[in-house]
Amino acid sequence: MKNEYDVIVIGAGPAGSIAAKTAAIRGCSVLLIEKRPEIGVPVRCAEGTSKTELMKFVDIDPAFICNELHAAVVHAPNGTSFSVTTNMSGIDSEAGIILDRKIFDRHLAKLAADAGADVYTKTAATGLIIEEINNEEKTVAGVVLNHLGEEIRIRSKIVIAADGIESKIARMAGIDTTLKLNDIESGVQFLIYDESIRPAECEIFLGNEIAPGGYIWVFPKGNNTANVGIGISKNRNGKKAIDYLESFMSEKFPNAKILGTFFGGVPVSGGLEKITANGLMLAGDAARQTDPITGAGIRYATYAGEMAGRTAAEAIAAGDCSDKFLKKYQTEWDQTLGKTIKRNYKIKKAYDSWTDEEMNHIAKMAAALPLEDFELKEAIVAVLKSDKKLMWKMKGVYYDLLKSLI
């Protein structure tokens, strides 16, 4: 490990590895560090994402794809269901493929290494080197690391904090990343083996009794295995996510064998107002860049990683790593996926207030529509239009969508 780099990337998840690769490919000297002993484990993810989106950043290797899906079936509390095909126009098809994240995350880190980045595991960032530029301003000038038990100080022009939901780095630089209780989805997931798993469809189960402020997912991984998990953002009757998931399992998969149990949280806050500072950028879960409705973050992390890595390389080429320059990343984010996340946060807030009856009604309306002929936004507008009370409740979302369709 050198004692100075252009860019230090903290965290070798999708955001960090793509950022490291992007900056390294543009000629920056890059250090990518991961606190865990192995990249990609433990997996705290249902592993569903969009193949089309992923292909924009990485060549698809069958080694990291467990399964390709044709549809997502959404089940309302009363059992009414509708199916959304993964090629529906405008859909982000978060679950078009099921990844093997153990292999996928390692693959991305390897791409960063191929591009020239130095990569180290069991290396945790424990602090930031912060220096004064003048009496009023400070800049991030490197990272304090614990590398295999030894404390090291490494200088850099830019630090990219891609340290996931548990991110501490941003706060060290004075950026407030605190999440409100309702803006964190607590998740728990089983990897199960069960012969009744439908191999080509992912299933989503909704309802205040089964998953308040969230949903239960069944993402088939092939060979009769599936990720079955829950994310909830409201606590009901003192019950925890695991209690809800166990009730669901005993009803739907009473004979399943549990091959793994994973806990984790997803930020569903709609993003942060500030994701840069002098010498610092945040990316991925650390910047709360996940979809508040689905809790999906892989796609957002890859986009953010690319934008952050590219902006870092531009800043270094321009000799200006100030917050003013790095804000180009924030602007690009805010004008693209940041907008989607903000809109989806409004939908999530409305969803949190839906009764089971409203969910049943929406499912009934959606089931009656030829969804394959609709663009996603049109489908949502059509469903909302079918019920004046619901349309009023969701008026902000309805008018936003309507405007974007004009």
Ligand SMILES: Cc1cc2nc3c(=O)[nH]c(=O)nc-3n(C[C@H](O)[C@H](O)[C@H](O)COP(=O)(O)OP(=O)(O)OC[C@H]3O[C@@H](n4cnc5c(N)ncnc54)[C@H](O)[C@@H]3O)c2cc1C
């Ligand atoms: C139960 C569950 C199910 C999910 N299912 C899906 C899904 O199906 N589809 C989807 O798109 N998203 C899903 N997500 C969300 C998705 O996993 C994340 O959004 C995504 O992994 C974010 O990528 P990231 O690179 O920002 O962060 P992470 O993948 O969390 O990577 C951050 C990395 O930083 C490392 N790190 C942290 N602190 C330090 C430090 N101080 N020094 C060095 N390294 C550090 C961590 O060890 C970690 O490896 C799910 C999340 C959960 C919890």
